Amino acid sequence: MTTQVAIIGSGPSGLLLGQLLNTQGISNVILDRVDGDYILGxxxxxxxxxxxVDLAREAGVAERMDNEGHVHEGFELSMNGERTRIDLKTLTGGDTVMCYGQVEITRDLMDARQAAELPTxxxxxxxxxxxxxxxxxxxxxxHDGEEYRLDCDYVAGCDGFHGVSRQTIxxxxxxxxERVYPxxxxxxxxxxxxxxxxLIYAMSDHGFALASQRSATRSRYYLQVPLTDKIEDWSDERFWxxxxxxxxxxVAATMETGPSIEKSIAPLRSFVCEPMQYGNLFLVGDAAHIVxxxxxxxxxxxxxxxxxLFKIMTRVYKEGDxxxxxxxxxIALRRVWNGERFSWWMTSMMHDFGDDLSGGNNMEPLMYKRFMESELNYYLGSENGRKVIAEQYVGLPYEDLK
Incomplete structure (x- = not known):
């Protein structure tokens, strides 16, 4: 079996890459150790x-996103109940974000790949x-008990933190x-x-919370909890x-509550692997970095x-470069490190680190907490500070090849 690009992993990054490559006539095969239902779950x-959003449109998978997604022109940061809106559109000169679930964009990409009869x-x-x-x-x-060999020009490792691609380097x-949070x-x-x-990102003396959403009728909420907590510790009533x-x-006084349809606890970590390339193997997404x-x-x-990677593959196959x-x-790591820093910064300001000494900052915990409160106060109280948050939140422009 032969192809131009072998893609390991069928999450959204692998599927998006495959769909974009297909628009340029670049053949690709996707391999995954699990099935599609597991990924969508x-x-x-x-x-x-x-x-x-622009990549999804270029890949031809944006119709449902554009119809059902919600454009957000801002979000809120709450500090002990005091709300500050970050006006993304005004502060960045027109940029916004789209609220559309990762499961939904993954489903759209799967459907498009199946419709194009691309090998998976x-x-x-x-x-x-x-x-x-x-x-x-x-x-x-x-696969199905039969051994295969897939010859290719390049390998894209889109198989996540626990995948085989990074271990190949x-x-x-x-x-x-790596930094694992407490x-x-x-x-x-x-x-x-x-x-x-x-969305509302809330910092309080009780810990962090996030009020998010999936649609006009489906809400997604998050609470900071100790790593020792178990799902069975949290009844719906306790969560609300x-x-x-x-x-x-x-906000709390008017919010509607109801039974959970999904509950899970996820640990938090900052992780970066350098380099993200080894020969003709390229690490993509969670295979190289976690925020x-x-x-x-x-x-x-x-x-x-x-x-x-799409720009590179297009130049290779269209221009022979x-x-x-x-x-x-x-190029990838410059944007990764910026995103890692912003995610760490937001996490440090909005969460209660307790007695963890805030990840090795070697200072008394309450002192660190006061520093972070002061930091958040400064940025929220200044238009220039809010602009920095807004520019980071909407994302820096993609870098072009030389």
Whole structure:
């Protein structure tokens, strides 16, 4: 079996890359160790930067997003009940974000790939890249008990934090940076109208909370919880009670509650692997970097990786320029590190670190808390400060190739 680009992983980054490559006539095969239903069952973020929205349109998968998604021109930051709106559109000169669930964009991409009859192997076992430093890399895998060899020109590792792609880069070549936070996010989804028409990120003495949404009738909420907590510790009633303590009082007083349709606890970490390229293997998305969800950068950083790799592959196959492939890691990492810093910054300001000494900052915990409160007060109280937050939240422009 042969193809031009072998894509390992059928999450949104792998699917988006495959769809974009197909628009340029660049053949690709997607391999994944799980099935499509499992992927669609993973509840993830739903805020898309303009760059992601533009890529979805370029890939021809934006019709439902444009019809059902909600454009958000701002969001709110609440500090002990005091609400400040970050007017994205005004502060950035016109930029906005799109509220459209990751599950939905993944479903749209799956449907488009199936309609185009592009080869996808779900439940592929023993997926292994080989000879990625050579001009003739290949990937072996087992599907339905049969062994396959997929010869290709390039391998895109879109297989997440626990995937095989990053491990293909020799340990002495890669450097991994990691910060594990001393708390997690308890996510709660319910079929009730959102408590606010825009997102609210809330910092309080009870801990962090986020009021998010999936549609006009479905809400997604999050609470900062200790890593030792279990789902069974949190009844629906306890969740709603705690959420109301952390959100502004006027919002809590009018919010509708209802039974959960999904609950999960996710740990938070900052993670970056350098480099993001090894020979003809390229790491994309969670395979190379993880961010705390504060700031909505995870999926959007993956999209910027896809945009850069798509530009490279297009130049390689349309112009015969193979020299440009060496630019991938440097370009991708510049945007990754910026997104990592913003996510860390938002997390540090909005969460209660308790006695953790705030991740090794070597200062008394209450002192660090006061520093972060002062930091947040400064940025929210200044138009220039709000502009910095807005520009980071909508996402920096994608970088062009040299």
């Amino acid at each position: 993973r509840i993830r973020a739903g805020i898309l930067e303009q760059g992601f 192997y779900y439940n592929a076992e023993k997926v292994t890249p080989h000879e990625v430093k050579s001009d003739k890399p290949y990937v072996t895998f087992v 020799p340990a002495e070549i890669r450097t991994e940076h 708390f997690g996010w308890l996510g709660f989804m319910a079929d009730v109208p959102p408590c606010n028409h825009e 009670d705690e959420l109301k303590k952390r959100l502004p009082a006027d 705390p969800p504060t700031g909505a950068k995870g999926l959007n950083l993956a999209a910027s990786d896809v945009a850069t 193979k020299e440009c492939i060496s630019q991938y890691s440097d």
